[in-house]
Amino acid sequence: MRERGLETAVRVGGAVVVTAAAALAALIESFLVPTYWDGVAIPLAGALAFAGNWSLAALAVWWTGTRWGALLTSLAWFAVVLAASMPTEAGSLVITSGFNGYALLLAGTAGIAVALWRYFRPRPSKAPSAPKESRP
Template identity: 70%
Template sequence: MRAKGLETAIRAGGAIVVVAAALLAALIESFLVPFYIGGIAVPLAGALAFFWNWGLAALGVWLVRGRWIVVLTALAWFAVVLAASMPTAAGSLVITSGFNGYALLLAGTAGIAVALWQYFRPRPATTPRPAAGSQAPKQAIPSATKESRP
């Protein structure tokens, strides 16, 4: 019974770590939206959002041993990004409506969508295959039976 409690604690700790990482990633990405090099908008926040969301989902599934952590990390990321894209009372925004802001929202959502597809897609049922070198059991061929016709 003690090992089961330790495993549950490790899974709960993993969930907390992954959700905290998703919150931190969304915060960092939000502040990287206005990233320009020589006056040209560089979608660094969008690229990071895609790979971090996908990677955090994989890390969460590995740590927690359950696929539902993907949904939890997605909700945490969306909460921060939506809060950062709403104007304050003074009218200031963290995520602006420009190329980089849209790239962040689109790429981050795409990273989450890829992770959701990866862990929640329907998989075909597999039938056991005979081992190499063994022969599959032979099925009897039904013989034609004589039926009496009236």
């Protein structure tokens, strides 16, 4: 009985940690949107969003032991990114409309889509196949 409680605590704790990590990653990526090098937009936030969302979803599935853990990270990421892309009362934005802003939104969503496809795609049933007939 005690092992079962410990396993549940690890799974719930893992879900909390991975969800917080997804929210923190989205916050960091949001502030990396205005990354330029000599006047050229560098989509660093988009690259980090794709890799981070895909890997955090895989970590959530491994840590929680259920494929529904992938939804925790995606919901946390979307909540932070949507909040950062809405203007404040003063009119300021964290994620602006431009190449880097769109790259973050597109690449982050693509990372989530790849992860969700990996864990929620329909699997072929493993029905027993009929034995092959032997030919003379």
